[in-house]
Amino acid sequence: MNNYRWKSSIADHMQEYLVLMRMTGFQYKRQGRMLEMFDQYCYDVGFTGDGLDAELVNGFCYGVYYEKASTRYQKEKLLSGLAEHLCTIGNPSYICPRKSAPKKRTYTPYIFSQEELGNLFRAADTYPSHRLSNRHIVDHVMFRLIYGCGLRLSEALNLKLKDVDLTEGTLTILHSKNNKDRKIPMAASLVDRCKKYNREMHLFSDQETYYFKSTFNRRLDNSTAYRRFREYLWHAGIPHSGRGPRIHDLRHAYCVHCLKRWVLTGKDLTNLFPYLSAYLGHADFRGTQYYLRLTADLYPDIISKTEATLGYIIPEGRCL
The missing domain is CATH 1.10.443.10 (Intergrase catalytic core)
Incomplete structure (x- = not known):
């Protein structure tokens, strides 16, 4: 990471938590810097406990009045995860509710024509x-x-x-x-x-x-x-x-055009779907399902031809 010197009474547990999260595949760079800020905050306010209390957590999450809701939400997520870790090792802690979640922006991908x-x-x-x-x-x-x-x-x-x-x-x-x-x-x-x-x-x-x-x-x-x-x-x-x-819409267009081409050429989407998911680097099928829904919305006449086959793949409503 960097040359930051950990100094609070729970510094060792914070570093343990970072290691655990990175072992699960997360890079946790931004969260690591935020955890350093929390460590410094604990030290500055004279905290000497071995578990998080509500006063400490609320002071860090909500003490800066001009912070954006998104920043507060990141703090809530981080400290609730840390609190859960502390609880599992026998240090009872206050688990912060995630109440500052910013409203999700809705954006309809732009699918470029050829x-x-x-x-x-x-x-x-x-x-x-x-x-x-x-x-x-x-x-x-x-x-x-x-x-x-x-x-x-x-x-x-x-x-x-x-x-x-x-x-x-x-x-x-x-x-x-x-x-x-x-x-x-x-x-x-x-x-x-x-x-x-x-x-x-x-x-x-x-x-x-x-x-x-x-x-x-x-x-x-x-x-x-x-x-x-x-x-x-x-x-x-x-x-x-x-x-x-946006530039990212080129990726969206690739996926939709790919699925459209497969449908028009009579390919079996149930067999090809896992390959597309792996090609795109999706963690699971949910990310790829979104493109099936988008393709169905944009080209209903095409998808209707294979509706019986795609019915259980294309989820109802809006996909995540």
């Missing part, structure tokens, strides 16, 4: 070159890879040269959401495009170099990618409402 995707990629393809920028080389490959492999933006930006095997035609995605690793195949057209990209960008690069790098040879940052994406949307004539389309 024509819109063509216009979007063409806008990136034709971006003029500039001696102080490499975006005319990077962007058209990056956005095609995100769509063509159903990647999350962070997965694309975290790729290193060693993770892109153009001989095997695969990408290795490491430490992704839910701390999952996976290897996924690429289409032949993407492999060819990446080979050309490597000749232009990585002829002398070290294997640890970020695949999509900035002009200064560093990892391309999220905000830069989003800014460029919105510019390409504008050139492609695709309106941006303020909330979307």
